[in-house]
Amino acid sequence: MRPGRLKFIKPAVLIVLLIVGVLIPFVTESTFIVHLLILSFVWAMMAGGYNLLMGYTGLLSLGHAAFYAIGAYTSVVLVKNLSIPWPLGMVCAGVTAGIIAFLMGFLVLRLRGVYFAMVTFGFAEIIRLIIENWESMTGGVYGIIKVPPMFSDVRFTYVFVMLLMVLVYFILYRIIHSHVGRAFIAIREDEDVAKSVGINVARYKTLSFVISAFIAGIAGSVMAHYFRYVYPDWAQFLKSADLLVYTVVGGSGSFIGPGLAATFFVLLPEFSRTVGHYQILIYGVILVLVIIFIPQGLEPIFRSLYNGLRNRMKRGRQAR
């Protein structure tokens, strides 16, 4: 099997999906669907980055919403106050989030995983408080409105976000299937053995953290320019918990699981009023049940079902 070739889906199918995806907003009348899909793309992207850190490297970050908010505010403040073009703002958003992750990494990544979980848990709330209080820069509790949009036509926004998500997933795919990805997995499975083969565990943990923060930062800026506002609650713990739910349910350490779960969970409350109302409670219950009974998530289960089906079909064809 040649490396680099996508294992789970033939390239031709992927290209068809891409084309269909790009065409959707130009074919449908419903702005609601376009809106939902944009949200799914952004959260799928965030889930992919978060999965790199939690699923592949085994580091439990409970404050990822902080990077999302940092990215959002960075981009908004730079674009509004310095009139830089929004793509540059987006890049700055990611870079800022990445730098902050790097500095945080210094503090905790050489210590045990439990420190990381606790510090990241506090981090998002601290960021939220800082944002709330730094009124001169962030507008305080009221947030910032009248954020310049990316495109005047939401359909172009859709295409951009979709392509961005595809790009991010492509990069994630490349990383995971390289020596870097193998190092991440080694760290998750057994740090001591990883060290014994020359893996600088602290450095790779930091790398994983920075990349996932970078992606979250970019996602944050995309959302800020799409919604055209941003406010401190974007850093609240609940957002981090959402990410955790998507990743755990989708399958931490599987490639597409978290992204698909993110899409499902973003769409679900829109189609069910009850779910929307009790969303947090349901998420909490799901999280507890899934992590206890199917900690590997749903993707491995679906994959073995799919494989089982394929094998049965193959055998059926051979028998004839």
Next chain:
Amino acid sequence: MKILDVKDMSMSFGGLVAVNALSFSVNSGELIGLIGPNGSGKSTAINCITGYYTPKGQVLFKDRNIVGLKPHQISALGLTRTFQLTSLFARATVLDSVLTGMHLHTGENFWDAIAYSQSNNRKEIRLREKAVEILDFFGLAEDRDRPSNSISHFGRKRLGLAIALAARPEMILIDEVVSGLSGEEVSEMMEVIRKIRQTGVTILLVEHNMRVIMNLCDRVIVINFGSKIAEGTPADVSSNPQVQEAYLGTGVKLDA
């Protein structure tokens, strides 16, 4: 030449002295045994030499003091080890585990990893071919796509060796690799170790199993209570009264 020179190495935890002024050396190409009763400090000594603990004293690897270096840095210098108790990279496949072991020699940096190019593809293919060769060497080629935690105990012991060897070390510290193996498997493992020796790698074997030690080792070092109590050929050591006394009552026969 002396590839490993341990000088007056000591390590304590709280008030407990685990390694006490241990000194020994290993010459390039040798197959040395390190034995001692349970609790004598063998594993602690390995952890100290390979950087998982920071001991007092000196440890010279290829004439360079490695005390204070981190494990990954010591591995990069050419000294690797296996682990007695580990499930290795449990959920990774056997092949991926060995590929991980080759981490120091992929010739790629981070940006290469992302960039999709013909030459990077070819590098990765060659890496995989090399990994399969290593698996072949250890008789694991058939299991290459199975998760590491699904192969037999014997397979996992060989996989641990394969991973350590994938890092292309000049010297390897092997920690109780035959524990839990049947008599026949022990013989097979001894063959594997001989094969490793033939590739030119220097080996320090920490072992409990006397048959292995007697049959494989050029020299044996015996430690008890953290310091060396005897050194010599297997025959010398097994007839040494101090050594016999150290093992008295442990049920281990020295001339097994």
Next chain:
Amino acid sequence: MDFFLQQLANGIMMGSIYVLIAMGLVIILSMMDIVNFAHGQLAMLGAYITILIMNIYGASFFVSIIVGFLALGVIAYAIEKGIIRPTRKKKLPLLIAGIATVGLALVVEEIATMLFGRTSQSVFDPFGANPVSLGIIQLSLIRLLIPFFAAAVIVLLMFFLYRTKIGRALRAVSQDSEASALQGINVDDMLSIGFIISVGLAGVAGVFLAQMRPIDPYMGLIISLKGFAIIIVGGMMSLPGAITAAYLLGIGEVMVTAYVGANWADLFFFAAMVLVLLIRPTGIFGSYAR
């Protein structure tokens, strides 16, 4: 000077409440090596139970302490049996148990919101709200009593841990669960007891909090955060560390609020945590062993 002493007294009182939270976290961490991310929410439950029985049933403050501890104890037992225990057997226990407690935190907070509403509530007749004069400082009786209560709890806990058979078994398990099992200690039971004590203490902290200020279902998060900051500063496995850090940070927080501004109070905790991580990551009383 009066002002300073007044704030000092406040700080000691806050520290007393934090001590209960922090000791609970240390117990779970040292026994099970996991962090309970729902700790603050459970304290919040203790606060609401107090409001319930004091406002509706007219129970006394002292009764509410006992009920708070017992109720949270029962809840803790259920949580430990149902959620924590299954996660212990898996690989990466910290990750899995941690995630489970995150889910638990969400559930508890949402249920509290549904049961008690989103707006803050108070005890109608909080205990000892009347100020008592102590020379130059004025303190409400409750603020005077809480440190004594906390001290009593600490003493009782230490007595329990060091002088009773079960307590010694608990400590043995926290040092080496395998060796303890070999000595015939029922590790599972000890872990349950440890968890119950830990959450019970959190409940009592909630009971105290309810006497002092209005409570709302969302207070759990910040309680957990402060608890984590305290144990990182004090040393995560160390009870003396938790006690010291709780008072240090409690007093510090009050001083920061008084002299700098209320907005900075929460940030103070985080700053202290960052400082410790930079200088002495294992904490004041922590060690690298473990």
